[in-house]
Amino acid sequence: MRPVIELQNVDTVYEGEKNATLKGVTLKIWPGDLICVLGPNGAGKTTLLETINGILPCKRGRILVLEKDICSKGPWIRSHVGYMLQEYTFLESTPYLVKDVIIMGRFGKIGLLRRPNDIDWTAAKRAAEYMDVLHLWNRPIGKLSGGQTQKVLLARMLAKNPKILLMDEPYSNLDYKAVEDISSKICQIHRNRNLTMVMVIHELSHIPPKCNRIILLKDGKVLGDAPPNKMLNSNQFKRAFSEYSV
Amino acid sequence: MIQIPAHIFLNTILGASLAAIVCSLVGVFIVRMNLSSMGFCMSHAAFAGAALGLAISRDPLLLALGMSTLVAIILGPVAERAKLQADIILGTMFSLTMALGLLFLSMIPGSAMSSDALSILWGSVLGITNADLMRLGILTIFLIVVIGLFYKEFLAIMLDRKLAEESGINTRPFYYAILFLCGVTVSVSLKLIVGRLIFALMVNPASSAYQFSHNMKSIIFLTPLFGLASSVTGILLSFQWDMPLGSSIVIMSVVLFLASVLLSPKRKRG
Numbered sequence: 090m091r092p093v094i095e096l097q098n099v100d101t102v103y104e105g106e107k108n109a110t111l112k113g114v115t116l117k118i119w120p121g122d123l124i125c126v127l128g129p130n131g132a133g134k135t136t137l138l139e140t141i142n143g144i145l146p147c148k149r150g151r152i153l154v155l156e157k158d159i160c161s162k163g164p165w166i167r168s169h170v171g172y173m174l175q176e177y178t179f180l181e182s183t184p185y186l187v188k189d190v191i192i193m194g195r196f197g198k199i200g201l202l203r204r205p206n207d208i209d210w211t212a213a214k215r216a217a218e219y220m221d222v223l224h225l226w227n228r229p230i231g232k233l234s235g236g237q238t239q240k241v242l243l244a245r246m247l248a249k250n251p252k253i254l255l256m257d258e259p260y261s262n263l264d265y266k267a268v269e270d271i272s273s274k275i276c277q278i279h280r281n282r283n284l285t286m287v288m289v290i291h292e293l294s295h296i297p298p299k300c301n302r303i304i305l306l307k308d309g310k311v312l313g314d315a316p317p318n319k320m321l322n323s324n325q326f327k328r329a330f331s332e333y334s335v
Numbered sequence: 336m337i338q339i340p341a342h343i344f345l346n347t348i349l350g351a352s353l354a355a356i357v358c359s360l361v362g363v364f365i366v367r368m369n370l371s372s373m374g375f376c377m378s379h380a381a382f383a384g385a386a387l388g389l390a391i392s393r394d395p396l397l398l399a400l401g402m403s404t405l406v407a408i409i410l411g412p413v414a415e416r417a418k419l420q421a422d423i424i425l426g427t428m429f430s431l432t433m434a435l436g437l438l439f440l441s442m443i444p445g446s447a448m449s450s451d452a453l454s455i456l457w458g459s460v461l462g463i464t465n466a467d468l469m470r471l472g473i474l475t476i477f478l479i480v481v482i483g484l485f486y487k488e489f490l491a492i493m494l495d496r497k498l499a500e501e502s503g504i505n506t507r508p509f510y511y512a513i514l515f516l517c518g519v520t521v522s523v524s525l526k527l528i529v530g531r532l533i534f535a536l537m538v539n540p541a542s543s544a545y546q547f548s549h550n551m552k553s554i555i556f557l558t559p560l561f562g563l564a565s566s567v568t569g570i571l572l573s574f575q576w577d578m579p580l581g582s583s584i585v586i587m588s589v590v591l592f593l594a595s596v597l598l599s600p601k602r603k604r605g
Contacts, residue, residue: 104416144500144501164504164505165503167501168503174501182601183494183549184549184554185494185550186549189551190494193487193490193494193498196487196488196491196503196504197502201485201488202484204487232549245502249502249503
């Protein structure tokens with residue numbers, strides 16, 4: 090079996106900065122993995138996801154996603170990888186409908202000079218149905234609650250039939266009920282579609298029951314990579330959060 | 336009411352209508368992407384180019400086109416490199432192009448300050464020629480074709496550039512294309528509408544259309560209609576009351592915007 094994501098000694102440096110935010114990160118992520126990335130603020134968790142997705146360029150090392158190099162095949166990879174951005178909200182006046190936002194998930198896959206066809210709309214509707222947002226199909230995106238917006242963004246990712254899902258704090262700014270709802274949907278997606286998932290979380294209570302690995306980041310370095318029970322009881326974990334309570 | 340020959344009146348209506356369509360279509364991008372200083376900056380770049388043309392006895396329109404295109408071309412990469420909002424770069428560019436425009440204007444020999452030459456700097460839709468109409472017609476078709484061909488990419492970028500990247504679109508060429516289209520539109524429209532008022536024709540019709548719909552497709556369709564309405568009513572107002580043409584068009588676009596805000600269904604609660 091080959092890893093679906095492979096980072097080999099990767100450094101990521103933000104443009105205009107001297108010091109690397111990610112330093113020498115080496116990781117292998119296997120098909121079907123459900124990984125939680127933990128770490129104090131500023132550890133490089135979002136940077137890790139954006140580096141894997143090719144939104145941030147790596148300055149050193151090599152990144153292979155679905156066996157393709159992110160440097161040369163970035164747009165292709167992004168059309169096969171779902172990425173949920175951190176705390177993404179829409180202004181109330183945003184002039185887009187829910188259906189527009191969901192179908193846009195497929196735009197990269199559709200390619201240049203082509204319009205979404207019946208297959209694309211069917212995939213978008215199925216994703217909306219799966220996430221229980223089909224009844225919001227013609228609603229303005231800016232009029233939805235936080236939980237509904239997150240579900241639409243998940244539907245947007247699913248519409249492209251991704252092989253990997255990267256999620257950056259999918260529960261931030263949600264109330265208890267919405268967290269429960271989104272959490273059960275994420276578990277359902279993993280169970281039914283057997284996708285590889287990497288999610289950044291802040292609350293230990295948000296670790297999904299099926300999570301098989303926790304990657305611990307601090308100061309841009311991987312401090313540890315182990316199954317949840319082992320990681321949460323490790324000294325590495327306690328040390329990483331010694332100045333910070335989760 | 337002023338009496339003018341029918342062919343001039345027709346040319347005026349046609350020219351102003353085409354200018355309104357292209358300016359307002361580009362305005363959809365400008366308003367949605369918070370680049371409202373774009374029209375302002377581009378019109379001053381074109382103004383500086385035209386003034387340079389007059390100062391060195393070269394075709395002012397060509398140099399206006401060249402200058403605003405140059406600003407459009409360097410704007411994107413500079414904003415990205417400097418990690419600054421495009422609006423900040425636009426502000427800086429605006430002051431630079433304004434200063435250059437005034438500098439070149441002071442270099443124009445007295446004999447060149449004819450009304451024909453000044454019309455390029457200050458806009459005169461009454462002086463529109465068949466060649467101007469041809470240029471505007473080509474630009475209108477070009478703009479509609481480009482927007483039609485890359486509709487979904489532009490739609491995604493206008494929602495959010497990062498989300499568009501996430502879906503697998505290489506956004507950079509499209510973002511630069513938007514800036515380039517703005518530059519070309521300003522340059523070609525410069526002869527018709529007072530340079531400094533072009534940005535109003537870019538921003539006001541699009542802002543009016545945004546008041547009426549949550550759907551981008553409707554907004555893209557409504558915006559040129561608002562632009563057209565501003566132009567035609569502005570021309571009629573100008574002929575009726577002997578007002579400067581550019582000012583009348585812009586005043587009507589503001590009136591339409593205010594009416595849109597008052598009548599906006601998006602603002603009604605319930």
